[in-house]
Amino acid sequence: MTHSSRFFDFYRRLLRIQAEVEDSIKISKSELSNKTVSKRITKGKTILNFEDLADNWPLICVTFDRVTTTFADYTDLFGDIPKILLKEEPQKILTKKMTRSWLEGKILPTKLAGEDINPALLDLLIHQTLRPFLIKHSQVLNSLVKQEKWQRGYCPMCGGKPDISYLEKEVGALWLICSRCDAEWRFRRLMCPTCGNQDPNATTFFIDDDEIYRLYLCDKCHTYLKTVDLRKIKTQVYLPLERLLTLDIDRQGQERGYRPGYMYTHDI
Ligand SMILES: [Zn+2]
């Protein structure tokens, strides 16, 4: 099997787990009032926080175990998974404290029970574990966000960074998509969502030959953002999947010396 077909095989397995988990998540109808949400949004605070996820804590631990085991079956793609992750009970590894830290974008540990762990791998495992929970909550809370009041570079639902964006069909407005929960929010065009840079002399963008994909580069924080121009596409597009179909654009950004904006705050 080639490297890329191994990757898609892995990704299919991961998606199947996440879809199963998403079906079993219980969410009590949001107790947040419109007033509370609007107050949080005005102050730049996200709607979703750790307490909202904690109702499903046992399921989160089981999911962490399933996700870790899946990664361990693909060492050719991800390298060896530290033994501690596979032999220890998931709730002893993925603590509530660590989950909260991840959600708040804090630095993750480099050792677990005395064994070294790459924080980038830990970040990825927690991300893929929490993804179905964040997506489900985000879908429930989505209608409470007033788009015009949120003009920030991070997600109004969970605080995640965007990893892809699109220009909408009608007026070509820019929408960012959260790397964690797939929520979409409107953002100013030609402004860097990572550092807020708006200087036209410190931003560049490239358009591919079919004019469908754009790569925005920020010369202040040296990050890039991928954009799909929906005005140029006739068929239906599933944007979360576009992340994977545009890996070549990531490569182009990285070859030019830039890194993805959503990785900016993580110490990896
Ligand atoms: Zn989000």
Ligand SMILES: [Zn+2]
């Ligand atoms: Zn920037």
